[in-house]
Amino acid sequence: xxxxxxxxxxxxxxxxxxxxxxxxxxxxxxxxxxxxxxxxxxxxxxxxxxxxxxxxxxxxxxxxxxxxxxxxxxxxxxxxxxxxxxxxxxxxxxxxxxxxxxxxxxxxxxxxxxxxxxxxxxxxxxxxxxxxxxxxxxxxxxxxxxxxxxxxxxxxxxxxxxxxxxxxxxxxxxxxxxxxxxxxxxxxxxxxxxxxxxxxxxxx
Amino acid sequence: xxxxxxxxxxxxxxxxxxxxxxxxxxxxxxxxxxxxxxxxxxxxxxxxxxxxxxxxxxxxxxxxxxxxxxxxxxxxxxxxxxxxxxxxxxxxxxxxxxxxxxxxxxxxxxxxxxxxxxxxxxxxxxxxxxxxxxxxxxxxxxxxxxxxxxxxxxxxxxxxxxxxxxxxxxxxxxxxxxxxxxxxxxxxxxxxxxxxxxxxxxxxxxxxxxxxxxxxxxxxxxxxxxxxxxxxxxxxxxxxxxxxxxxxxxxxxxxxxxxxxxxxxxxxxxxxxxxxxxxxxxxxxxxxxxxxxxxxxxxxxxxxxxxxxxxxxxxxxxxxxxxxxxxxxxxxxxxxxxxxxxxxxxxxxxxxxxxxxxxxxxxxxxxxxxxxxxxxxxxxxxxxxxxxxxxxxxxxxxxxxxxxxxxxxxxxxxxxxxxxxxxxxxxxxxxxxxxxxxxxxxxxxxxxxxxxxxxxxxxxxxxxxxxxxxxxxxxxxxxxxxxxxxxxxxxxxxxxxxxxxxxxxxxxxxxxxxxxxxxxxxxxxxxxxxxxxxxxxxxxxxxxxxxxxxxxxxxx
Numbered sequence: 008x009x010x011x012x013x014x015x016x017x018x019x020x021x022x023x024x025x026x027x028x029x030x031x032x033x034x035x036x037x038x039x040x041x042x043x044x045x046x047x048x049x050x051x052x053x054x055x056x057x058x059x060x061x062x063x064x065x066x067x068x069x070x071x072x073x074x075x076x077x078x079x080x081x082x083x084x085x086x087x088x089x090x091x092x093x094x095x096x097x098x099x100x101x102x103x104x105x106x107x108x109x110x111x112x113x114x115x116x117x118x119x120x121x122x123x124x125x126x127x128x129x130x131x132x133x134x135x136x137x138x139x140x141x142x143x144x145x146x147x148x149x150x151x152x153x154x155x156x157x158x159x160x161x162x163x164x165x166x167x168x169x170x171x172x173x174x175x176x177x178x179x180x181x182x183x184x185x186x187x188x189x190x191x192x193x194x195x196x197x198x199x200x201x202x203x204x205x206x207x208x209x210x211x
Numbered sequence: 212x213x214x215x216x217x218x219x220x221x222x223x224x225x226x227x228x229x230x231x232x233x234x235x236x237x238x239x240x241x242x243x244x245x246x247x248x249x250x251x252x253x254x255x256x257x258x259x260x261x262x263x264x265x266x267x268x269x270x271x272x273x274x275x276x277x278x279x280x281x282x283x284x285x286x287x288x289x290x291x292x293x294x295x296x297x298x299x300x301x302x303x304x305x306x307x308x309x310x311x312x313x314x315x316x317x318x319x320x321x322x323x324x325x326x327x328x329x330x331x332x333x334x335x336x337x338x339x340x341x342x343x344x345x346x347x348x349x350x351x352x353x354x355x356x357x358x359x360x361x362x363x364x365x366x367x368x369x370x371x372x373x374x375x376x377x378x379x380x381x382x383x384x385x386x387x388x389x390x391x392x393x394x395x396x397x398x399x400x401x402x403x404x405x406x407x408x409x410x411x412x413x414x415x416x417x418x419x420x421x422x423x424x425x426x427x428x429x430x431x432x433x434x435x436x437x438x439x440x441x442x443x444x445x446x447x448x449x450x451x452x453x454x455x456x457x458x459x460x461x462x463x464x465x466x467x468x469x470x471x472x473x474x475x476x477x478x479x480x481x482x483x484x485x486x487x488x489x490x491x492x493x494x495x496x497x498x499x500x501x502x503x504x505x506x507x508x509x510x511x512x513x514x515x516x517x518x519x520x521x522x523x524x525x526x527x528x529x530x531x532x533x534x535x536x537x538x539x540x541x542x543x544x545x546x547x548x549x550x551x552x553x554x555x556x557x558x559x560x561x562x563x564x565x566x567x568x569x570x571x572x573x574x575x576x577x578x579x580x581x582x583x584x585x586x587x588x589x590x591x592x593x594x595x596x597x598x599x600x601x602x603x604x605x606x607x608x609x610x611x612x613x614x615x616x617x618x619x620x621x622x623x624x625x626x627x628x629x630x631x632x633x634x635x636x637x638x639x640x641x642x643x644x645x646x647x648x649x650x651x652x653x654x655x656x657x658x659x660x661x662x663x664x665x666x667x668x669x670x671x672x673x674x675x676x677x678x679x680x681x682x683x684x685x686x687x688x689x690x691x692x693x694x695x696x697x698x699x700x701x702x703x704x705x706x707x708x709x710x711x712x713x714x715x716x717x718x719x720x721x722x723x724x725x726x727x728x729x730x731x732x733x734x735x736x737x738x739x740x741x742x743x744x745x746x747x748x749x750x751x752x753x754x755x756x757x758x759x760x761x762x763x764x765x766x767x
Contacts (some may be wrong), residue, residue: 177299184303185249192283192308199292206299 015126017099019047022120025151026059026103029127030096039064039099042162044130044138047101047121055108057117058130058138059101060163062154069095101127102154104144114143132170139167139179142186149190149197157197160187161204180205231256231313231340234264239333242276245313245340249306253278259701259712259723260367261343262315266334270321272343272351274721277314277700284308315340316698318720321350327719345371351719360405361736362675362713363724373713373724375673377405380717381412381619383672384643384653388660388688393677393707394726395656396422397429399621400438401727402654402675406619407442407570408737412652414570415561415596416621417589419579423621424448424572425461430708435729438572441737447564449557451548451588452576464564467557467573468550469591471543472505479539481590481637485583485627486539491532498526508540509551546584558595565596565618582627589622594638596620600649618651625655626662634664643667661687672716678705692721 016038017031027047031039039045043061071089075081106117112134130138138144148160164183168176184202191198231251237243243264247253256278264271282288287308294301317330327350348371355361359374380402387402389395400423406412416423425437425448439446439461447464450456456463476496479488499507502522514522523530543549564571573592578584600615607613622628622639634640642651644666655671657663661683669691676688685702692698692714698721702712705723714721727733 181299181302184299185307188303188307195284195286195290195308198308202300202303203297206297209299 013128015048015128016045017097017127019121019123019125019127020096020098022047022122024103024116024118024120026101027057027121027127029099029101031099033066033090033093033097036064036097038129040166042159042166044104044135044163044167045099045101045127046130046134047125047127049121049125054122055106055117055119057103057121058105058107058112058134059103060144060148060154060159061099062102062159063098063100065098065100067095067098069093099127100154102148102151102159104147105138112137114138114141114147116147135167135170139164139170142183145183145186145190149187157201157204161201161208164205165208177209180209229342231262231342232311233337234334234340235336237333239317239330242314242316243273243333245315246281247306247311247313249302249310251306251311253280253311256311256313257366258704261348261365262313263321263341263343263347264315264317264334265339265341267338268323269334270347271317271330271334272319272321272347272720273315273317273340274698274701274723275313276316276696276698279312279314280309281312282309313340319351321347325350327351342367344368348373352722357409358411360409361727362401362405363711363726366710366723366725369725373718373722375402375405375713375717377409377411377717380673381406381617381652383716384655384670385619385717386625386660386668386671386674386676386688387654387656388674388679388684389658389677389711390679390681390684391658393705394709394711395658395677396420396427397709397729398675398677398711398726399423399654399656400435401729401733403438403570403621404441404733404737407438407445410445410568412617412619413565413568414572414619414621414654415565415592416570416572417585417592417623418572418574418621419585419623421455421459421574421576421579424574425456425459429729436734438570441734442570445568446570446572448572448574449561450574450576451578451584452574455576456574461574463574465555465557465560467560467588468548468555469557469588470552471508471549472552474508474543474549474587474591476500477594477636478587478591481586481628481633482583483633483636484630485586486542488539489532489535491529492536492539495528495532495536498528502526508543511537512540512544542583543587546578546581546587548578548584548588558592558599561592562596562599562615566615568616582624585624586627589628590638593620593642597638597642597649597651600651604649615650619654620651621654621656623656625653625657626659629655629663629667631664634667640664640667643670658684660684663687665690673713673718674715675711675713676702677711678707679703 017029020028020030039061041061045059045061047057075089103117105112105114149156168179171179184205187201188198230248232245232247235244235246256275258275258277260275262273262275264273292300292304317333320328320330322328345368348365348368352373353359355372355374358376358378360377361372361374363373364371365373387395387399403414403423406414418424423437424439426434426440429435439448448461449465449467450463451467453463453466476493479496480493482488499511503510522528561571575585603615628637628639639653642653668687674688679685679688679702685699689698701723709726711726712721712723
């Protein structure tokens with residue numbers, strides 16, 4: 008595990024209590040990953056630290072890219088230059104799942120959103136374990152209409168379980184599966200899809 | 212990733228009593244519903260087992276009466292998940308979307324101080340349900356002492372004991388029921404051994420197939436000791452068939468001989484069905500008894516044509532009925548124990564033994580295969596013994612010291628005596644109905660309880676029932692028992708051997724037991740004094756009876 012949680016992976020572009028978007032350079036695409044647990048950390052004031060699941064990473068076009076894709080041959084230098092010096096950021100969409108309240112992370116929508124340009128970090132292993140220890144955020148994920156809920160929950164669980172001791176991992180995923188079953192047993196199609204996403208990781 | 216690791220605590224301390232689930236619905240009359248926890252292994256549960264609902268203030272002691280499968284979404288039954296190839300799906304679905312349920316019948320309430328109360332309420336929603344522990348069982352069934360006798364253990368707690376209250380057992384009639392081959396004789400022998408060992412009653416056993424007195428071969432072909440071998444000073448073997456007894460190595464204490472002259476028409480009434488004796492034939496018997504006195508049977512069997520013609524001419528007896536009665540009575544001539552004049556008084560011999568506190572086992576030898584002989588003798592002796600008991604109880608004017616000991620009479624094939632059509636006319640029907648009034652009760656052993664008169668069944672205080680699979684028999688055994696519907700399932704699913712349900716007067720609640728083994732340990736226990744706490748309790752009781760109040764510290 009690298010220490011890539013020590014540096015920000017981006018800064019807040021837009022935000023609401025339901026989530027936020029962060030932007031960074033396209034060249035920093037190695038750090039974020041679908042399903043990761045991130046936090047928007049106010050740097051100087053007493054505002055809430057907001058936690059969320061990264062559910063979308065997208066790259067907008069710009070006039071130059073639209074022209075370049077029509078060109079017959081684009082040199083490597085041009086591509087490299089376009090990726091590293093363009094003025095359109097790589098955007099990451101985050102679904103809010105909690106906020107820090109004193110010494111613990113409360114798994115609920117934050118009272119206020121983060122502000123623009125607040126730095127966004129990957130969560131530390133301790134934060135991931137703390138969030139993973141409770142399943143209250145499942146309802147927020149499975150109830151969010153704008154995100155691929157099952158894919159997102161499965162991806163975040165599989166990331167989180169990597170921070171647990173190996174002998175606890177299976178029991179953890181079973182417990183998580185049971186919580187999901189409790190929440191969406193009325194929609195067996197969704198539940199079955201979610202469980203298969205998780206089990207495909209275990210079975211291979 | 213490893214599947215499930217063995218819990219280190221369980222490995223160190225041993226598997227602890229697990230929580231089974233939570234109570235979700237139900238009522239006092241219908242029983243309670245339990246949703247099982249995902250980790251509860253459905254296959255480890257069984258009807259008849261005990262669970263405890265831990266209410267807010269009390270423990271509710273319950274019996275599992277049904278086990279089921281439920282789901283939160285019926286669609287899962289139409290498209291079942293493929294759990295065979297995906298163990299993760301199995302572990303998640305089982306216990307959540309698809310889960311097990313228990314139906315439990317509340318039997319008793321255990322208060323905080325350990326006292327027991329009947330169930331008159333139920334716990335609120337979502338209380339935890341646990342497997343009953345040894346402590347729970349002991350709180351309900353108590354310790355073995357001078358009046359409580361261990362007859363087995365609950366199905367899942369083999370180290371615990373179920374103790375029946377022998378005083379309560381013997382003060383009312385008892386039934387041992389079960390289909391053929393389920394160990395009724397074995398159960399009866401265990402109960403009789405307990406009654407003899409604790410001395411709560413003296414027994415008279417009409418031993419049809421020589422199962423109780425001397426050793427018998429068990430199912431495994433090994434010899435089990437008879438009651439005479441276990442209690443040589445407290446049991447006497449009487450026999451109707453001396454030859455058979457001696458052939459089996461038994462030295463009977465008394466050979467029973469009955470006299471024709473002692474047989475009364477009332478004795479024939481009990482044989483109406485077995486020997487197809489009609490009302491007209493019985494009327495003829497009464498007329499003959501009045502006309503010829505005690506020798507009526509002998510005179511009839513030796514009568515010549517002239518005597519018969521004279522009889523028919525001078526009485527209202529129907530000729531056909533008289534001929535039929537003669538043919539019936541001629542069957543008695545093959546019974547060697549019936550003699551023109553008996554030298555000894557068998558009834559007095561039995562009563563003498565009973566007065567001395569000695570239980571009598573009457574072996575029928577080869578006559579055990581003749582049902583009419585069994586019914587005739589049992590009825591004959593019981594009528595007279597009960598008659599003497601009535602006289603003595605009435606003349607004692609309530610003086611306990613003058614009263615005879617509590618007597619329990621054991622009969623097999625009881626429905627032949629207690630059939631609805633004859634139960635009112637036989638002495639056994641009378642004894643069953645009059646309860647403990649004259650200190651005589653019955654221990655009826657039968658495989659067809661539905662054929663026993665309903666009124667008699669309602670007076671059977673304690674019922675010990677092995678497997679029954681006939682609906683009518685199950686209904687008959689559970690008649691008058693609260694929560695009977697749940698017990699039906701339990702009763703119909705007992706093992707064919709060594710399992711029984713005990714319900715009624717002698718136990719605080721219906722209980723399914725694995726019957727105590729009738730083996731060397733049992734023989735040893737029958738001769739052994741009570742130990743430890745039991746001995747202390749006995750000493751305390753003795754002290755109390757000597758000095759009154761147990762806290763008595765002496766006179767000033």
